[in-house]
Amino acid sequence: MEAVVIDEFSRMGGGQVLSNILIDYLNKNDYNTYVEVDYSHNYLNYNKNKTIETPYKFYENMNIIKLYYYVKKTEKFLSNYNKKNNFDFIFNNHPNMFLYKSNINAMHGFSFLDPIIDEYGNIKNKKFFYFIKQTKLYKIYNNANFYYNSKYTYNLSKKLFPLLNIKPNREKIIYIPVENHINLDLSVKNKKLIISIGRINIGKRYCDLLNVAKKMPEYHFIIAGALNKGDEKYYEKLVNLKTQNVEIKINISNTEKIDLLKKASVYMHFNRKEHYGISVIEAISYGLIPIIPKSGGPWIDIIEEGKYGYGFDSLDDIPELVKSIDYSKSKEIIDSVNRFSYENFYNNLNDFIEETK
16 A cells, blocks of 8 residues: 655654654555655655655745745645555645645644634634635635644634635544653752743744743753744844843754753743644653643643643743742653553554544
8 A cells, every 4th residue: 555644844843743653654554655745855854765846845934925836836736646646545744735635634733824813713814814715725625534633723623614614524633642751860850940942933932931031040041943944033033132041052953952851840832822732742751840821732732721730821920930830740740741642642543544544
């Protein structure tokens, strides 16, 4: 049997983590697996003979007209190529940009409208919304099967799909898995070290972290993440604004990242509309206490509205939250990561693939 995973790899995030897991899973389950990718797929490490380059191109702050051109050109390519090759199974992990109705189509947040909605799914730009609706850009997904990466994403989709006249067929929430780490030595952790890990992108709201750090000079803060094309000016802004108790580390290795996770005690996240937050789960798996906004996937799905961490309404809440952390709950919070196990992921994925064949 032959399978395809569709995604972009010009950057690395939770979506690409899922794609890599899917590729490995399909290959181990007797699928001859191909990957249909963007033109610049620097973050994909896979067999070149099974890597299919599409015309799609993207970088941060790309002109919307240029982006629309590449989206439509890629749609035509996928339609012709996949019809010709007649694959047995296709998983579209980026359906908002790679317009192709696959066996399973993944929603990481409500990506069809993500730039123009707030964290509650309210439309912020009605003119742009009507443009998307009038062009029927996503009409191909009516009666499609959808994978949701969180309850938060599912709830947004229930609210917004009807506005686009899309009625899903089969739907399933499946959490992207994270390895839990046993026998952690929590005694080596520095309770004055606070970290945040993610792409150096304006959507991650790192300026909020800088404002918090100003109010907490006795703590050391580290921002670590990939710097992608189009985000250079934002990075320069952060460097110019940061105080002495803040470090910014870009494009760190996995070894360096793990070292940070082992040493730090607190993990902060600031994106109020984060659809899942795999970095938050990974941090918890290394024994960090999460402090996040009271919205998005991390709040609803990961810390379950305060059960496994701390939430804030305002940035002003954060200094007192840090001081009030009850470290005796660390084991309970670490054990909560078992909900996001590989075993659960594979069982749910197996069931969904069987349902959608």
